[in-house]
Amino acid sequence: MPSTAYDHPGPLAPDELLPQAGARSTPPATLPPAWADAVAAVIAERRHLDGALLPILHGVQDALGHVPADAVPMIAKAVNRSRAEVHGVITYYHHFRQTPARAHVLQVCRAESCRTMGGEALLAQAEALGREHGCTVEPIYCLGLCAQSPAVLLDDRPQARVTPAKLARLMASLKEAT
Ligand code: FES
Numbered sequence: 607m608p609s610t611a612y613d614h615p616g617p618l619a620p621d622e623l624l625p626q627a628g629a630r631s632t633p634p635a636t637l638p639p640a641w642a643d644a645v646a647a648v649i650a651e652r653r654h655l656d657g658a659l660l661p662i663l664h665g666v667q668d669a670l671g672h673v674p675a676d677a678v679p680m681i682a683k684a685v686n687r688s689r690a691e692v693h694g695v696i697t698y699y700h701h702f703r704q705t706p707a708r709a710h711v712l713q714v715c716r717a718e719s720c721r722t723m724g725g726e727a728l729l730a731q732a733e734a735l736g737r738e739h740g741c742t743v744e745p746i747y748c749l750g751l752c753a754q755s756p757a758v759l760l761d762d763r764p765q766a767r768v769t770p771a772k773l774a775r776l777m778a779s780l781k782e783a784t
Contacts, residue, residue, distance in 0.1 A: 645666055659692065712732050714758045
């Protein structure tokens with residue numbers, strides 16, 4: 607039966623998704639080989655999972671600290687999605703970083719309770735001080751500490767009832783530690 611313009615080629619065979627055994631992957635020119643290998647390893651481990659895109663993105667960020675733009679073509683091919691779809695998922699979720707984080711990561715809660723208890727001012731303060739203290743500042747949406755708002759997560763450690771003075775002390779301690 608002749609094919610029509612609407613025929614879908616179907617999912618790629620596994621050997622089309624990743625390099626053959628013994629063959630080196632051909633990453634995009636701007637993706638460092640070590641990063642391409644890390645992305646390929648995550649893809650190989652997770653591409654068979656249901657809804658593999660999110661687990662792969664989490665794995666890449668865990669491995670590299672961010673999801674490099676140049677990894678998107680590899681990921682898109684592995685999950686049989688367009689690059690635009692993968693990019694859309696990366697930009698939709700605040701969790702995914704497109705650039706590497708600094709030495710420290712401060713996540714400031716922007717959910718309702720923290721916002722009403724001064725969280726927005728803390729975020730502005732943190733953003734003003736972040737670079738000086740080697741700290742990437744990001745929003746996060748509820749840490750489960752609503753009764754102790756406002757809350758932040760500093761290098762994965764929760765901090766509750768954060769005042770401007772407490773935030774300044776926390777960030778100063780980072781500078782002293784580095
Ligand atoms: S609203 Fe900030 S911890 Fe819940």
